[in-house]
Amino acid sequence: MTKKHSKKYFVHKTAIIENDVQIGEGTKxxxxxxxxxxxxIGKNCVIGKSVFIDFGSEIGENVKIQNHAIVYHKAIIEDGVFIGPNVCFTNDKIPRAINPDGTAKSADxxxxxxxxxGEGxxxxxxxxxxxxxxxGKFAMIGSGAVVTKNVPDYALAYGNPARIKDFVCxxxxxxxxxxxxxxxxxTKCSCGIEIVIPRENYKLKDESNPPAGGKKRIWIR
Structure with missing residues (x-):
């Protein structure tokens, strides 16, 4: 276990930082x-209490990861991302402890x-x-969601499984x-920003939110 304190970044004395870890200036x-x-880990990040970041993970600049989040191997978190408390990244589509013959599975x-x-x-x-x-970039995932599919830029998704409910600035x-x-x-936000959403992405909102009666909207061209 190594404990690092420098003028460039801060690591609490109880944190565990393994070898060959890159930490950007201003990170805590x-x-x-x-x-x-x-x-x-890039510049100006905040890594909260009891966060676990697995080997080989990549975290950009200005990222906030809240308490008890688990970021497993090969995760890529771009600049300006917010990760809430107790978020869990998974990375094995077919998790097993043993092989069909009963022997323990190995890393091989x-x-x-x-x-x-994505960013933001x-x-x-x-x-x-x-x-x-x-x-996607600037997408927002609601608390407690189980995300099973890709979420496009600016989409608001929540639920189990998560569905696209709207788009946000x-x-x-x-x-x-x-x-x-x-x-x-x-689209336009009340803050004044205008954002162009590809129709193929915007349609996902309508498919997730059928009108009363359970029937999907029929698009007329």
Missing amino acids: IWHFAQVRRGSK DWHVSTIRI ASVGGHTVLLPGITI RCGKKLNKIGENEDVVL
């Missing part, structure tokens, strides 16, 4: 956190799938992220549709 790593070998037959969280996205507390998914507020064509939907 708090009580009982564990960062395993080969991980990279462990097939890991990467989870990527937020993942609410107690969310479970299944292997191999991508959360970079500031986090709801986007309102102000125009559209066959390819895109133009």
